[in-house]
Each structure stands twice: as structure tokens, then as C-alpha cells.
Amino acid sequence: QSALTQPASVSGSPGQSITISCIGTSSDVGAYNYVSWYQQHPGKAPKLMIYDVTSRPSGVSNRFSGSKSGNTASLTISGLQAADEGDYYCSSYTTRSTRVFGGGTKLTVL
Amino acid sequence: EVQLVESGGGLVKPGGSLRLSCAASGFTFSPYTMNWVRQAPGKGLEWVSSINGRSNYIYYADSVKGRFTISRDNAKNSLYLQMNSLRAEDTAVYYCTRDLAVAGRYYYGMDVWGQGTTVTASS
Numbered sequence: 001q002s003a004l005t006q007p008a009s010v011s012g013s014p015g016q017s018i019t020i021s022c023i024g025t026s027s028d029v030g031a032y033n034y035v036s037w038y039q040q041h042p043g044k045a046p047k048l049m050i051y052d053v054t055s056r057p058s059g060v061s062n063r064f065s066g067s068k069s070g071n072t073a074s075l076t077i078s079g080l081q082a083a084d085e086g087d088y089y090c091s092s093y094t095t096r097s098t099r100v101f102g103g104g105t106k107l108t109v110l
Numbered sequence: 111e112v113q114l115v116e117s118g119g120g121l122v123k124p125g126g127s128l129r130l131s132c133a134a135s136g137f138t139f140s141p142y143t144m145n146w147v148r149q150a151p152g153k154g155l156e157w158v159s160s161i162n163g164r165s166n167y168i169y170y171a172d173s174v175k176g177r178f179t180i181s182r183d184n185a186k187n188s189l190y191l192q193m194n195s196l197r198a199e200d201t202a203v204y205y206c207t208r209d210l211a212v213a214g215r216y217y218y219g220m221d222v223w224g225q226g227t228t229v230t231a232s233s
Contacts, residue, residue: 001172003154036219038155045226046155051210051219089155093218098169099145099157 004029004090004102011108012080020105022073022090028100030071034093037066037075040104041086049088050075077107085109112136112222114206119227126196130227132189132206137222140184143167143209145220146191148202148229158204159191174200196231203228 005023012018022029022037029035033053038046048057050066053073063078073092077084090102118130130146146158159170159180168180179192189206204227207220 034218038220040155045205045223046220047223048210048219048221051217051221055217057210057219057221087154091155091157091220096169097167098171099160099218101147101155101157104154 001094001096001098001100004092004100006088006090006102006105008103009106009108011110012077013110014080014082016080017076017078018080018107019077020075020088020090020107022075022092022102024071024073024092024100026071027096028092028094029068029073031095032093033068035066035068035073036091037064038089038091039084039086040089046089080109082109112208114208114222114224116204116206116224116227119204119229121230121232122196123233124197124231126231127192127194128196128229130191130193130204130206130229132191132224134187134189134206134208137208139187141216142211143216144182144189145207145209146180146189147205147207147220147223148200149205149226150199150202153202156202160209161189193229196229198231200231201229 037050040046141163177195206224208222210217210219210221
């Protein structure tokens with residue numbers, strides 16, 4: 001059960017767009033459309049931002065969007081805001097019926 | 111208000127045991143798949159275990175298999191994690207989470223998280 005691979009950090013200026021990648025294998029990301037993304041602010045519990053690769057839960061801004069190609073999923077945040085700063089984690093359901101998270105990406109809004 | 115409240119964390123010596131509890135409120139607990147997710151100090155999220163509503167589908171991470179047991183009591187709206195043979199590397203904040211449901215369909219995203227309970231395995 002190796003963790004999914006995410007960049008350690010990304011940054012962008014307010015108003016810009018950024019993309020965070022999440023690389024898995026044919027046993028997790030590539031197997032199903034069951035990738036989710038979470039935002040975590042310091043000292044807080046994570047918040048679900050995207051599920052099933054592209055779907056947003058009620059209340060999540062449409063500035064957040066997800067996609068997938070093969071074994072790689074991506075989270076794009078457009079119109080970057082200061083409040084978007086924090087840690088982002090991808091997660092996938094696997095062929096063993098388990099879940100796996102990525103190592104996390106720290107987003108800095110410059 | 112939909113809420114999950116964990117309890118039972120604390121300091122335990124390596125090799126010891128601990129039982130975590132998660133009290134659910136504000137929603138009908140029984141149909142939902144529930145999970146435990148942990149986060150070691152300064153580290154990322156790690157999925158620990160999942161249990162479906164009827165407790166007939168249970169899964170564990172390889173790192174805890176054979177040592178941890180997940181269970182639930184739908185009559186008490188509660189989720190549990192029995193942790194035995196604890197190791198230093200089990201030190202983490204443990205979160206109780208709920209899988210998302212929309213219009214009666216269930217998904218693999220975790221839409222409700224508790225505040226977490228801290229487990230420290232140290233001599």
C-alpha cells in the first residue's frame with residue numbers, strides 16, 4: 001500500500017490558477033473513478049473538496065475542479081485566494097477495497 | 111448538526127492497548143460506511159480502516175492488520191477502534207470519518223470528520 005505521489009509544495013499568486021498532481025498505479029487511481037481531494041488548514045480536520053474525480057460536494061466553490069488521465073489525477077484551483085492556502089491530499093479507492101492517501105501538497109498563496 | 115466526536119486517546123506504552131470511540135449524531139448512522147484515518151505529528155493522512163453499515167465488509171491498512179479491530183454499534187450510533195500491540199509509529203491523531211451519501215447513493219469520499227483524538231505510544 002504505497003502512498004500516492006504528490007508534489008511537496010506548489011505556490012501561486014492571488015487570481016492565478018494552480019494544479020496539483022496525484023500519481024498512482026493501475027491498482028488505485030487508474031482502476032476506478034474514485035479519487036477524492038481534501039483541504040486541511042493547520043490544526044483543523046480535513047475537508048472534502050472533490051469526490052469521484054470531478055464531483056464537488058455541496059458548498060464547495062466551483063473554483064475547485066478535478067480530472068484524471070490514466071494513473072494520474074489532478075486538482076486545479078482557479079482564481080487563487082489567500083484562504084486556499086493549506087495542505088491538500090488526494091485519496092483513491094483501490095482494487096483491494098482499501099483506501100490510500102497521497103503524501104500531501106502544501107499550497108502557498110504568494 | 112451532523113457531528114462525530116472521538117474519545118479514548120491517551121498515552122500508552124509500546125505493546126499496550128487502547129480503545130477509541132466515535133459518537134455520531136445529527137444523522138442516521140446505520141447505513142453509512144465509517145472509517146478511521148490517522149495523522150502522525152507533522153505528517154500526512156493515512157487511512158487505517160473501514161467498516162460498512164452492516165459490519166460485513168471490514169478492511170484494514172497493512173500497517174495495522176492483525177493488531178487493530180474496527181467495530182460499530184448502530185444502536186448506540188458509535189464506531190470503535192480496538193488497538194493492540196501498539197508501536198511508537200502508531201502515534202498520531204486519529205480521526206473518525208463518514209463516507210459521503212448523496213440522494214441515497216454512497217461514495218468513497220469522506221465528508222464528515224471528527225476533531226480527532228491523540229494517541230501517543232511511548233515509554
